[in-house]
Amino acid sequence: MASIEAAQAELENGGPMPRYSTNISRIVNSRLYQLTLGAAVASRAGRLALLAAVPLLWLAFLHIGPIYQMAKISFLTSYPLQHGRPASYTLANYAIFFSESIYFMPLIRSFVFSLASTAITLIVVFPVAYYVAKIVRPDWRSKALLLLLVPFWAGELIRTFSVIMLLANRGALNFLLRDIGLIDRPIPMLYTSFSLGFGLIYLICLYMLLPLYSAIDKIPKHLLDAAADLGAGPFTRFRRIVLPLSRDGIVSGCSLVFLTCIGVFATPMLLGGPTNVMFPETISGFFHGASDKWPVGAAFALIMLVSALTTAGIFMRLVGGKATKLM
Amino acid sequence: MRAYFSDIPRTLLAMGYWAFMLYLLVPLTLMMAMSFKDANFIAFPIGDLTLRWYSQVLHDKQFLEACLYTIAIAVATTFAATVIGVWIAMLIAQSGSRWSGILFALACLPAVVPGMISAISLRVFISTIDMPTGTGAIVLGHTVHAVPFVVVMALTRLRSMPPNLVDAARDLGADSIVAFFRVTLPYLGPAIAGGMIFCVLLSVDDFVRTFFLGGYRPTLPMLIFAKVQGGMSPEINAMATLVLIVTAAVGLYAEYMTRRSRSR
């Protein structure tokens, strides 16, 4: 009987009592809180300080700080600085870059590979993104996208390593070609420009997919319907509607892929072989061992940063989209 | 999907999709398959199968230590990057349009700086503040790298938040801090969860920053890198397969969670 009554009472009161947070008032009314945070948020200045101090310090010190310091030591005549001796500045570290082809060739190579990879990635991924965004049935769309994202979570090194499985002399591709009798001896594919390009594209293609997908996904379908209704064929629709309207996605995707590609360190070392030294490897040479070569390395890094960002900037200006969704 | 689309060569596009899919999955599948090869070298065909590489890896002290070390770094990174990222996002959301643009660009800076440059500049930076290389430096570097992603995710969610929610909390007696913890933070929940998992994956995957900022204790990517350079055996495949399965599962789960929260 008692339990029935309790149940009855419970029913009348809308079920068991929810767990209310009574602690919140205890905290807020405690002396400690009142004197510290409570006092701080009571004034406009206090609120602003609480909101802005940590983020601003972080941005200034850790987002700008490293680049600033790197830029600074790139002009130093000697590093590390010795006590008592004033720092003296020079442009000599930059001059070294232009002095020998073993220094500037890797940068050119990095640019060529990155630009080519970006272009190939765009051409390969665009139809895929279009297919998923506009042709796959809506209820299958997120699954189709998810399937593409699986390798995305594998990480740089594992993906690079898996490319070795495919392209090595005793890798799957050579085995397959030999097995069906196309070749007698393995084609050396690994440690060539081919394996490097293949690996780079394999590494970065998904960075292109997401911006493109979200841009194409946003194109209202009725625009395509309207264009078709007005007599535009598939090619015209693509050129006049799909392409211009996915411009933002193209710009963000290409910038992201290019900037990622040019900064990749491990993949060229594992796939590129000795004749394909990329600029990051050149830079890293100055940072092994003692720090007296750092100014040159920093100068090289700055050259790369500026040229890469300039390239991305020129590209954005030329294409004219907004890279709002860079990530 | 009416007639307008059917005249775009749909079949061709579908084939393209599956070819691309194949391109993405084949190398990873080969890599995983090789982990079962019963031989001391990597070569196709695979031939006899064995699980001994897995048992070897799971008893490999170096591997297990690297796992723990990687996870510890990822946890610290995630915690720091989430706190700072959300904080920055709050500041951006509440500043005027002129400031918010500048702050947003600044917040995104580490994400557009190529990885190598980022690593080098951080290496230089920690030496100018007399910080030794090692765990602290790695966490710092990973955090700087992860913050922009948290900022973007948190900011996207913040911008979709009805402006009256915080007003309502304040109206009912909450000061700014209480309103943040009781209303804004729970509202950000899904974005923060997604951002955190993203931070974990960024940290676990990162090689170049760890390479330049780390000391002698290897993280997983460094261990794999060293092993790949030092001559290959299917042991690496077993190792990579384990890592891949865990990270892919975490990534998929995150994707599933964010999608579910978005559809709600």
Place this chain on the structure above:
Amino acid sequence: MQPVVQFENVTKTYGQAIAVDDLNLAIEPGKFVTLLGPSGCGKSTTLRMLGGFETPSSGRILLAGRDVTHLPPNKRNVNIVFQDYALFPHMNVARNIAFGLELQGKSADAIHRRVMELLRLVRLEAFAERLPSELSGGQRQRVALMRALAPDPQVLLLDEPLSALDAKLRQQMQIELKAIQETTGKTFLFVTHDQEEALTMSDVIVVMNNGRIEQMGDPHTLYSHPNSVFVANFIGEANLLKATVVARDGDRTALRWNGLEVQASATGHPAKAGDAACIVVRPEAIRFSGSPADGVNAMPGKIRQRVFKGNHTSMLVEVSDGTHLTALVHLGDTESIAGEDVWISWKPENATVIRDEAVPA
């Protein structure tokens, strides 16, 4: 009785724009007061200043005699029901309502009792565990109302809370809102641009325009005796006739309009003989007859248009100088059809004299 809310010379400017212009307003406790006006008239700003979300550029705001002009929202004993309800999406109904109580430091038991008491008031006891996303628009509205009432505020502020509901539900909620106000005895300050809402619920309506109060009074007075063209037009429909005052005699004013001498009631407008003035005649005050009626305010006209509106019929009558008057007739009042000649008239007490102004087209 001491007013619960007082605005003293409150002005709010945004740069050059004046949102609220030297507002003086006192609100008596226990009343349902409505701020009525078109969008941009300053009514929402007034509400937000009372809530603490805006600070006046000058002037003072008193809450039960206490100066609260510069207090933040969390330190004021007023609560707002927001236009979009602003229910916390991650908290269930009970937790939403409890939010203010939790911050007051009440015990869990006390909080629960209060929450359930409020839920019973709106018959939502069974929904305590639901999330806001699982409620209908009307239910959300009630929860928002109860959440704002829970901490027992001195004044409850309602910022166009019914605008998100469909027409039928809106009418239901008007009645329910008024009932809740009467049960709880709270002072409600309600902001709306909908004159029908204002007329249905309010004890006092404050009509605002361009940051100023146009007129304040009970619904009946405002409707039957507007004191400006703006109020006459904003609340209900009005025929506005430009006339000249001939004489004033007690509660009657005689005016010359359109070659006729017409009579209207004399209200606050102090018109002297010879002044230009405006006569407000509500459409429903116009009566039809086939022949000259009793002689007061009677004039011939021709029906130009007859529009059936369901529960009434709207007639457009053209009188001798070409002016069109709108009249409203109910079923069976007249069978006259368009094109027919009729006589119309109105009772002097159903027409009001206001000061002469440009009549908006």
